[in-house]
Amino acid sequence: MSIDAKLAELGLTLPEAPAPAANYVPYVIAGDMVYVSGQISADENGLITGTLGDDLDVAAGQAAARRCALSLIAQLKAACGGDLSRLVRVVKLGAFVNSTAEFTEQPQVVNGASDLIVELLGDAGRHARSAVSSPSLPMGVAVEIDAVFQIK
Template sequence: MSIEAKLKELGVTLPDAPAPVANYVPYVVAGDMVYISGQVSADENGVIAGKLGIDMDVEAGQAAARRSAIALLAQLKAACGGDLDRLVRVVKLGAFVNSAPDFTGQPFVVNGASDFMVEVLGDAGRHARAAVGSVSLPLGAAVEIDGVFQIK
């Protein structure tokens, strides 16, 4: 099954690849690798803001992380000229979670992105990962995730 067909089966429509909010490019293709800049948690209403352990719980954080993963796939689609089936595998995700000082559930929050990648991509979605707590994130976002992908 194509990646687009799997997304459709799951009821996921990829948005247009988000434009950068500062002086950087959204992705860099180097050989068979795509490096995608951090994607903040956002939906059709704008940035999903919040601080885990204060005004967001793990479940809400997982939903925000999933939205960051959707944005990563939107950027990947742009990097691949519209053909997501060029993806070989997700290599690594680097995740930052806007966290209260005593919040330690970052890995569980980031599972929202990791689980989504595996749900859509199967074994090609399994990846190395970092899940880091942060005192704040751009635009007050709850989550920001960057990614490294191998393509053909």
């Protein structure tokens, strides 16, 4: 099943690939690798802001991470000229979670992105990853995730 068909089956749609907010590009293709810049948590209502361990719980953080994953896939689609069948595998996610010093469940938050990617892509979606705490993120967002993909 294609990625687009799987998205439709899950009732999900990719957002438009977000434009960069500063002096950088949304992705770089080097050989068969696509490096996608950090995607911040946002949905159709705007930015998903807040701090895990303060005004957001793990479930809210997971929802924010899922939205980051959709933006990563949208950037990948743009990098592949609209053809997601070029994806070979997800190599790595690097995730930053806006959280208090006492909050230690960053991996559970980032599972929101990882679980969605594996649900969409199966074994090709299994990836290495980091999930770290950050005392703040751009514009107060809850989560930011970057990614490395291998394409053909």
